Amino acid sequence: MKNSKINAKDLILNVASEIFSRFGVFKTSIDQIARESHKSKSSIYYHFKNKDEIFKSVVEKEIEQLEDEIRKSINNQDTMKGKLKSYIITRMKSLRELENIYAALTEDYLTHYDFIKHIRKIYYKNELEIIRNILETGIKKGIFIVTDIDSTALAIVIALKGFEHSLVLRNYTTKLETTIDIFLDILFNGLNKKLKENISSQ
Amino acid sequence: MKNSKINAKDLILNVASEIFSRFGVFKTSIDQIARESHKSKSSIYYHFKNKDEIFKSVVEKEIEQLEDEIRKSINNQDTMKGKLKSYIITRMKSLRELENIYAALTEDYLTHYDFIKHIRKIYYKNELEIIRNILETGIKKGIFIVTDIDSTALAIVIALKGFEHSLVLRNYTTKLETTIDIFLDILFNGLNKKLKENISSQ
């Protein structure tokens, strides 16, 4: 009589999450959320102070899931390239489902949400950290040659954003894995130790 | 009697463009456009059928400017790296001003605008074309070694998106130019002919 039911708050959160990612936060009305969760508008307000609070809860929930999945996927790989690739792919697949965070991290006009600013900062720090680690391990192993680790990590992180972006916009969906492979090849070549001497601006 | 005045329609378009990029299409009201262009709301409706029509006009106008600037900037460069770098920088600088399109091309929830879909297609095709040209020239000159030109071009275009993205979100603003340099270095190394043999998955 009670265990088969999903908590009302969670139900609302799930519905909201789904609608947010379909239409964006601004274009989603509380009415819509109420309708699709089969609650009254005021019920929504019973559980959440206001729209922002709903959005906040949705994002917080998703960010946890994301970090979990990424952590796992990296640990499951041994080679450098494997780790990096796994990282990129997992991140993308997760983001495909957690489009809310993606929006939160992407859409400029969400900047005024303070908690979004906060999440962004942590999120980027995490990403940089992960890439830095991979780079450092590569250097130690004598595979990579990198002068400015921080800037290089940054460059890679930024470039990877482009892939997420394409993913969420669902362009090029078919070839995306191939494209990632090619990108990683270029990247690894570019970092490879046995080169790095006879290159000049051509 | 008429040449000293800016066409009313253009005035509105300019104002709208500016506001759209500050607040996003959705959060911009006709009222706001009317107020800031010193016209009455009904005046706006005299010139444009509705809000969508304004947005459409704004985007069309800006996309032309963007392509113009990019074309010029590439032609002004001789070296491969110069062309690529010039392309990236110009594109970014233009996008900073033309954040409208950027938003339009990015914000997923605008997908239902048919003309946005249309513009996206053309826009990506253009980008791919530009990168392809650069790659092909590099190959012909014996500088680059590339197996699958299309996929490589795609990988690069996508990675570049990450940079635009960072730009618009105004993260990492200080180091961005350095970061681009480093990225281009990796890229050129990665494509360089004199390597491309002794790399395996490490």
Added chain:
Amino acid sequence: MKNSKINAKDLILNVASEIFSRFGVFKTSIDQIARESHKSKSSIYYHFKNKDEIFKSVVEKEIEQLEDEIRKSINNQDTMKGKLKSYIITRMKSLRELENIYAALTEDYLTHYDFIKHIRKIYYKNELEIIRNILETGIKKGIFIVTDIDSTALAIVIALKGFEHSLVLRNYTTKLETTIDIFLDILFNGLNKKLKENISSQ
């Protein structure tokens, strides 16, 4: 087991009273009362049928306290002026705390509460009665000369309202006691027997 605790009903009443006087009946929500009495909203409804009932109870409770205090304060004085002054001061001080009633008796738009109408009648009757008594005693003692006792009592009661009013609005707070003194001087002079002949409309 029960004597150390304040009755829940009374607790609610006290809290409600305090909030009502801070914000007025209309602007006070049941939620607010619930929150500040550390009860659930439904708990409030367990004890009281509805908001009106709460208000009613609050006012009834306070009106009793008020009358009590006034009765005592008058009995503690011997002279006419002493009684009158004591009456005014006590009434004011009490009203400051029982601003609820004051609001109830003042706010015109509460007129539709039948019980407020009822209380008003009684309340004014009481006041008139008190002033009448003072006047009659004064006349008997040969101090006052009054033609129409009822109308005079009424005039005084009404004038005193002005003082309450100022008190509640917290204007002139500093000089108020002095002002009351002066008013009483004028009043006593005006009623004094040894005059009352050579005044004409000047």
Added chain:
Amino acid sequence: MKNSKINAKDLILNVASEIFSRFGVFKTSIDQIARESHKSKSSIYYHFKNKDEIFKSVVEKEIEQLEDEIRKSINNQDTMKGKLKSYIITRMKSLRELENIYAALTEDYLTHYDFIKHIRKIYYKNELEIIRNILETGIKKGIFIVTDIDSTALAIVIALKGFEHSLVLRNYTTKLETTIDIFLDILFNGLNKKLKENISSQ
């Protein structure tokens, strides 16, 4: 075709004024104003920024009328008593119609409106000024004897508030004029020069 119509803004103001005085500002909804002025809710918002703005406009309009009428009525009287009485009566009659201001000047919870605070200050200053003038003229003519003019003026102004109050609450309506007469008698006696010596606290 156009001169027979009342300005829409004024129409709304009139209707609002009337409803405000019947139900108070808080209990009046924009919907109600819209309905009774036969406009759409949004029409109301076309003419006024928000509810507060309507209230503000209503009060400002009425305060002007009030001051006008009072000025005139005083000038039409020669004797002291005549002036005072005329002042009181006019003020009351006007307030009966301009119940909005009355509410605004009376209801404590309106204090947060800055413009109300402002009006209140000016309004009280005006009243004090008028009474002071009357007192000073009386003193100069050798009719009154007053030690502390300011405090006396204040005492009278405050006492008069009681009458307004009774008026607006529509208590004692029948006898009110008589009551005012009696009050003025007491007042004039109390201030009369030929007394003021042999009074002690009785």
Added chain:
DNA sequence: AATGAATGAGGATTCATTCAT
């Protein structure tokens, strides 16, 4: 005796759009 959950009815405000002039 108490309360968590839910809700209908309202209420303020915004906004794209229409229309007569």
Added chain:
DNA sequence: CATGAATGAATCCTCATTCAT
């Protein structure tokens, strides 16, 4: 060309009240 006036439809949010437990 231009605009003042008007409005329907949405939208966020509040609140008194009910009910099952």
